Amino acid sequence: MVRTLGAYPSGWRHPGAHKDPQTDAAILREVARLAEDAELDYLFFGDWLATGPDLEFRDPYLLARIDPVSAVLSLAAVTERIGLIATVNSTYADPYATARATASLDLLSGGRAGVNLVTGAEPRAAANHGRDAHADNETRYDRAEEFVRALRLLWESWDADAWVADSASGELIDARGLHPASFAGTQVRVEGPLNVARPPQSHPPIVHAGTSPRSRALAATEADLALIAAGDPAVAAATRAELRALAAAAGRDPDDLKVIVPVLPVVAETDAAARAIVDRLLLLVPIDDGVSSHARRAGFPANRSLASFLDVAGIEPGDGVRAASVDDAVSPSTAARFAEPAARTLETVRARTGRDLGGAHPVTWRHLIAAHAVPANFVVGGPATVADHFELWRDAGAADGFNVLSAFQPAQFEAFTGLAVPELRRRGLIGRTGATLRERLGLAAPRLLRAPEPVASGR
Ligand SMILES: Cc1cc2nc3c(=O)[nH]c(=O)nc-3n(C[C@H](O)[C@H](O)[C@H](O)COP(=O)(O)O)c2cc1C
Structure with missing residues (x-):
């Protein structure tokens, strides 16, 4: 196709x-x-x-x-x-x-x-x-x-x-x-x-x-x-x-x-290499990060901001979420409060990028906003997967x-x-x-x- x-x-x-x-x-x-x-x-x-x-x-x-x-x-x-x-x-x-x-x-x-x-x-x-x-x-x-x-x-x-x-x-x-x-x-x-x-x-x-x-x-x-x-x-x-x-x-x-x-399919030699490609694709999705200018352009979708993701997650702005930047890691305690659609997005991001909550390779808000706003039925992995x-x-x-x-x-x-x-x-x-x-x-x-x-x- x-x-x-x-x-x-x-x-x-x-x-x-x-x-x-x-x-x-x-x-x-x-x-x-x-x-x-x-x-x-x-x-x-x-x-x-x-x-x-x-x-x-x-x-x-x-x-x-x-x-x-x-x-x-x-x-x-x-x-x-x-x-x-x-x-x-x-x-x-x-x-x-x-x-x-x-x-x-x-x-x-x-x-x-x-x-x-x-x-x-x-x-x-x-x-x-x-x-x-x-x-x-x-x-x-x-x-x-x-x-x-x-x-x-x-x-x-x-x-x-x-x-x-x-x-x-x-x-x-x-x-x-x-x-x-x-x-x-x-x-x-x-x-x-x-x-x-x-x-x-x-x-x-x-x-x-x-x-x-x-x-x-x-x-x-x-x-x-x-x-x-x-x-x-x-x-x-x-x-x-x-x-x-x-x-x-x-x-x-x-x-x-x-x-x-x-x-x-997002394909690479190994599952890990394929997940790294999805990770990059998510980070390249234009979102309203408070810095980039594209968010002020005509036709920019309304659902690509931290505020709109928190709304989906059922979390009031300021309600214990102190993301100074959308590139901050999502804390396990915040993720535990996610309502269903946001929790599903989080699971998808973890499975497809290999990131986790906390640790050296954390899921950030940017990942969640991008994956929620631009969903795709990726099949991620090496040839066998x-x-x-x-x-x-x-x-x-x-x-x-x-x-x-x-x-x-x-x-x-x-x-x-x-x-x-x-x-x-x-x-x-x-x-x-x-x-x-x-x-x-x-x-x-x-x-x-x-x-x-x-x-x-x-x-
Ligand atoms: C997998 C898939 C691919 C489609 N590709 C096109 C396309 O290339 N161009 C197009 O005009 N519509 C495309 N459609 C839309 C349908 O042909 C159809 O026009 C649209 O879904 C409205 O008709 P419907 O109510 O029967 O779904 C595609 C639909 C599906 C499910």
Whole structure:
């Protein structure tokens, strides 16, 4: 799951991290090379249809980045085996243009294309696309259902044998094999046929990412991969079971719907070295420490101060807490009074950074403020620890696969591919191959909407 600026908001500040979107072309190529050398299944690009200064602290990677379809098209030329999945927002995208782009990607990449259809959660996208408002969940998913049907019909515009190219007879195409989509829904209307040849995979794999009941229904009926949000294996296993049951109810083999979970491994040679990276990432989160100027900037989140953390901890300001600086250690007696959410944050910080209360390597207020304000489901450790996590989720029936995020680029992706991947391969957790993305993912042949015409006699 490629985020060139890093998937953790302070990742770009890590020494050596990529931090300039002007040079995204170079880092994209580097990430693609690492992923392909590691034999990963695909590169996945999310999308977001707006930007603004508020994202600087919350999701800096969304501020400015290469359009996902452009990214995969450029990477198609410098890769040979890896799948290339671009996100398309069906609320705003045009189905004919999307069918052209994705069929083109499939052709240019030799059958390695995939498309992640989302309905979008960013209200500002509306004004960027000439709409008055972001449509509600029902309207967005009504359109998404029509959109995916139109997309499949357009991909099937050309029968596999419609391109004849018989130089002797002069017959270039068999026009009987060229079909309009003639799709007329309530929100999507498109005539077709598509002016791009049939994609090598016929239907490039469709991913769907979402959370609502309508999202699950769409994933269960239409998706090859369902990208779900889940931080806990039990929750993911329940969602996966529900999606598989819905797929079966829709007449599909549930094994044809792969459930994918995002994961953010922080990897190093050893567990201790990985914890030191998390420690640094927390210390790099901009907080209101009474000194730095960023806290006075527009859009600075309100929850990044000692006062707001003490509020969460259920401790009155001045009530026995005498932190002269947010870099002071948290005393065991103060920590003992933390209310539940703050106590959980403290436990997370201890486990992930290796710090403790008191001692030579103490938890400071800065750690707690940062971890509370910028939570992340880090998986922290050396190769064995990271592989244990993947294995645990697999064994719990929680996921068929993972979208791997990196806290910063390229070092953390390099650590994942160089250190964790060999261990995952040794355990048989990865290593499938296939000429097309569909084959690599172990997916069945696509369910075509248009039955192949019987072979005409005399040809
Ligand atoms: C793991 C995950 C990744 C997502 N990635 C994107 C994305 O890149 N772009 C986007 O617009 N929405 C993305 N979404 C949001 C959903 O596609 C969806 O638009 C949003 O959650 C609202 O729909 P819902 O109510 O069904 O969840 C993602 C959702 C999940 C769970």
